[in-house]
Amino acid sequence: xxxxxxxxxxxEERKTIVKSNRMVxxxxxxxxxxxxxxxxxxxxxxRDQESFGIQRVSLRNIIERAEVSSTEIFRKARDxxxxxxxxxxxxxxxxxxxGRVYTAYTLFRQCRYVEQEGLIEAKFxxxxxxxxxxxKNRFTMYSLNFFLRLPSRHSMRIYELLKMRxxxxxxxxxxxEFRETxxxxxxYDRFTDLRRLVVEKARHQIKENTDIQFTYxxxxxxxxxxxxxxxxxxxxxxxxxxEGPAPQMDINVDTGSExxxxxxxxxxxxxxxxxxEVRGLDQKEIEALHESARSEAKKCHPDGKKSxxxxxxxxxxxxxxxxxxx
Numbered sequence: 001x002x003x004x005x006x007x008x009x010x011x012e013e014r015k016t017i018v019k020s021n022r023m024v025x026x027x028x029x030x031x032x033x034x035x036x037x038x039x040x041x042x043x044x045x046x047r048d049q050e051s052f053g054i055q056r057v058s059l060r061n062i063i064e065r066a067e068v069s070s071t072e073i074f075r076k077a078r079d080x081x082x083x084x085x086x087x088x089x090x091x092x093x094x095x096x097x098x099g100r101v102y103t104a105y106t107l108f109r110q111c112r113y114v115e116q117e118g119l120i121e122a123k124f125x126x127x128x129x130x131x132x133x134x135x136k137n138r139f140t141m142y143s144l145n146f147f148l149r150l151p152s153r154h155s156m157r158i159y160e161l162l163k164m165r166x167x168x169x170x171x172x173x174x175x176x177e178f179r180e181t182x183x184x185x186x187x188y189d190r191f192t193d194l195r196r197l198v199v200e201k202a203r204h205q206i207k208e209n210t211d212i213q214f215t216y217x218x219x220x221x222x223x224x225x226x227x228x229x230x231x232x233x234x235x236x237x238x239x240x241x242x243e244g245p246a247p248q249m250d251i252n253v254d255t256g257s258e259x260x261x262x263x264x265x266x267x268x269x270x271x272x273x274x275x276x277e278v279r280g281l282d283q284k285e286i287e288a289l290h291e292s293a294r295s296e297a298k299k300c301h302p303d304g305k306k307s308x309x310x311x312x313x314x315x316x317x318x319x320x321x322x323x324x325x326x
Contacts, residue, residue, distance in 0.1 A: 017043050021138045021318075024132040024164045027090035031040055031185050032072050034080055034087075036062050038107070040157075043144045045132055047118040052124040052133070059118045061198040067146040067202045069107050077113040077120060084111045084122070091131075094319035105131075124254075138318070140164040155202035162169075162214055162232045163208070168268060171230045172311040175252050178228055191218075191225040199228070211235055219308075227308075265310050269317045293294060 003095040017039055023319070030038060040057040058074050073080070088104040097103050111122040124132065140165040150156045151240070152258070165171035179185050179194070199216065207213040213235045219227035264287060290313065297312035 015043065015143065016141055017144050017147060018045075018047055018132075018135060018139055019141055019160075020135055022091050023089070024160050025091070025181060027181060027183060028157070030153065031083075032151070032156070033076060034084060035153055035156050036066060036148050037080055037120055038084065039144060039147050041120070041124075042132060045124075046167070047133055047135060049133060051126060051129065054069050054121050054123050056121045062148060065145050074118065077115070081111040081113050081120065081122075081230070094316075096320065114121055129268045131315075142227065144210065149209040150205055151209075152201065152205060154182055154198045154255050155205040158199075158202045159206050159210055159212070162212060162230060163169045165230075166232050166234070168213060169231065169232055170311075172227055173226050173230075174227050174310070187213055195225075203217055207235060248320050265314045265317065266296075268314055268320075289320060293320060 003190050017123070019042065028035070028038075037057065040062055041055045044055040044057060045052070059077060062073060063071065066270050071106050084228070085106075088106050089104055090104050093101050093103065095270075104128055106125050107128065109123045111120065113120055139159065139165050140159070147156060147159060161173070162171060173181075175194075179188075182198070183199065184194065188197060203214060203216070211234060213233055215231045215233075216227045217231075218225050219229060265273065268291070272296060293316035294309065294313045296316050301308050301312060
């Protein structure tokens with residue numbers, strides 16, 4: 001019996017990935033194959049546990065779910081294990097006194113390839129518990145199958161980010177943060193290349209392979225692209241795709257005439273809290289947090305439109321709240 005055939009004897013694997021939003025926004029310097037392995041391992045986690053056990057994934061199952069014919073992942077399995085215990089994920093949090101804090105986490109304590117069974121077995125570092133275990137709020141869920149079908153690491157990361165904001169229907173991110181999150185600080189110096197080779201490719205790949213699709217706008221200050229505003233729609237894989245607005249739109253932050261996206265910031269903030277956290281907050285605390293975040297947002301964007309201020313206020317409220325949960 002071949003290695004590939006033996007791999008099919010692995011137990012049935014779970015099909016849903018659940019991560020904290022901080023993990024979704026983390027800087028993850030993985031290749032496409034590494035992303036597939038990590039995602040499959042995360043999907044195997046029993047999220048009700050207090051600590052990590054050994055997670056096992058079949059490489060054959062990854063190939064089948066990704067709907068690819070290449071067996072490259074078997075040839076590179078040892079190298080993948082080596083790299084996964086060496087690489088770290090970077091997460092930014094907000095400290096009231098010190099501002100933004102960047103923390104690098106080692107993802108795995110160990111990772112091994114069982115060649116005769118075609119399995120990768122790994123154990124996550126215990127420091128990853130707040131990001132992957134017993135998640136009650138501020139987490140993102142999405143289909144492992146859809147994620148594995150994406151043919152590039154950039155479309156994988158953009159898909160995760162958009163699933164995080166799917167309920168809201170929109171996501172606004174600075175070009176700088178977008179580059180950093182995708183690990184593109186030193187790539188695609190010209191924004192036109194970033195747009196054509198990353199954003200546009202991802203737009204087509206996500207539409208063709210997953211349960212959502214997106215359009216976007218480029219927001220500029222003068223001639224410089226400063227922000228990307230994504231609009232997310234459920235595609236309905238079994239139905240006709242939902243037709244959205246034109247995919248390529250540029251607006252000027254100051255002079256753009258497009259209709260603003262409006263939503264109640266405090267409602268969306270509370271939506272991400274558990275019932276216990278909501279009960280523990282009084283209206284004065286919520287108002288104080290909102291006013292502090294809104295004041296910072298207005299200072300950052302003194303001439304920003306209402307939708308810009310609202311989106312930035314929500315982001316800052318979430319950042320300010322996170323340290324209390326660590």
